[in-house]
Amino acid sequence: MYRTHTAGALNLSHVDQQVTLAGWVDRSRDIGQLCFLTLRDRYGVTQCVYETSDSEDSTLSLLKTLTNETCIKVTGKVRARTEKDINPEMATGTIELVISEVEILNKANVLPFQVRDDISVSDDLRLKHRYLDLRRSKMQRNMLTRHRTIQAARDALCDMGFLELETPLLVRSTPEGARDFIVPSRTNPGNFYALPQSPQLYKQMLMISGMDRYFQFAPAFRDEDLRADRVPVHTQIDMEMTFVEEKDVFLAVETMVRKIFQDVKEVSLPESFLIMPYHEAMERFGNDKPDMRFGMELKTVTSLVNDLDFKVFSEAECVRCIVVEDGSKVSRKDIDSTLLDKAKIYGAKGLAWSRIKNQEFSGGVAKFLNQKTKELMEALELKEGNLILFVADSYQVCCAGLSAVRLALGSQLELIDQSQYAFLWVNDFPLFEKGDDDTWIAMHHLFTHPKAEDMQYLDSDPGKVRGQLYDLVLNGVELLSGSIRIHRADLQKQILDIVGMPKEEAENKFGFLMDSFQYGAPPHGGSAIGLDRLVAILCGEDSIREVMTYPCNNQGIFPLDGSPAPADQHQLDELGLIVKAPAKDI
């Protein structure tokens, strides 16, 4: 071993012991014939000190050459610091290591960026030198949190009798929503595997196999455009259960999530989480993943304002609004620029506003609203000083626009308690939505079981059918998606008919699943948690990249190894591939 202890281990009980530490130079402070250096490893930081009366001393000279992040081994005796030299900020601040010997294991060159928490460096540079970025204590903490989250989830699921099983990573391209990553087969020229978008079909068949309860930390691959919280590969805590209904899945998930928050954050979550149907979420928050940490709910006023002498309102399909309690905190400039911009992103053409002053509307569109002062004041329960913000458009645009405005106000007015974890189940999603060309498309995926009481509308009015579908939302972030699945071939065929998938295509793409339904497939259901998003929230990070070891950048490029890269000609030849597009230079 290179070391006898770690850099976080030493305390007063080790005084006078001879120890050896190995790690990186966190900082060195050269005070002439006195020299301090702080040595860092995953476990902490320990101050090492060397003093001499000989200015030609070889150890002293060596210490003076140490640059930050040089990898070293230090041997010496632990000494208690004198009262005035104790550093209360440091976990090891009561002691120091008196250096007798230093060995440079590997020198560090001039660093591309400093390894410390208070840096602001471009993400690209951080990713190019991710090994250095991960040395920063914040990143070390994030990785530890990730590890603990996985550990707690595994403990909880194993306790509940789930089996941890793996499903294939080279699979058939599936009829799911996102674009597949495809992998050419050398042994079967002209044929391709797909990387799984989720273990969906394979975990369903594990239930058919009688595995009863399964889970897996599963990579999920999707070849779509990226975002701050979206990368081509993310990890799901994927689970599936047999002979269960929605509430049974909720219970299992809640048990696991409670264990995670207890173990990782020492936070006790409530016995059960709030449940809200999709339609209620849209009505109250304009969003299917509402942030429940603050109110400011949306209201609909279409019928009250459509006879006003104001074309924008009278001709709109829908008029919705939100009420800001203390309107004085929102300036005209906020409304006309910041908030309007938010609403515009989602297609709103404007953001009408007015304030309540002396028991009537004042400013903005007041002259129109005051045709119905009393009715509006009562319907919206308006009070002195309120600010009302309206969007008039389709129901979808009203919801999306005002929901964005609500979130912007929530953060601007600091209405959000950052210490709170507000969980919410959203369920009863519609099974289908109308596509562009008037066809029905599955809102979630094709394997979701309709709600029993809505099955009667499958033929007559698919838009009315709700699925046994649920999302778990945490602080406005969609953490989990799941459903009770179809387990009978006849129902599965009916669903495929409704979305107009040709029989041949269905047979080709997942006939194997349909087949499996024919041998006593049991009722089953499950869910998948976005592990990266969960860990990001636990770490207080906005981007999931902060909790992944080696994420790619926003262009899908990983600056460290330079992937993706062109394939060698001999690789292409073996695969029988001809590249038509010239390789983009990256």
Next chain:
RNA sequence: GGGGGCGUAGUUAAGUUGGUUAUAACGCCGGCCUGUCACGCCGGAGGCCGCGGGUUCAAGUCCCGUCGCUCCCGCCA
């Protein structure tokens, strides 16, 4: 596919209506310092101002193009 923002030493930034030798902090190199802990003090090196073109007596600054990064919309159940 569409829109917004940013590209200046190793890093993060400043750079005025276009006008001397392009600044600062941290880092790096050298010197001084025996209780520092963001050590301090003195000195030094370090620049294709992303790239290409244009306007001008003169461009880091203005214009056009391009490349890179980033955030968002579409897309992603």
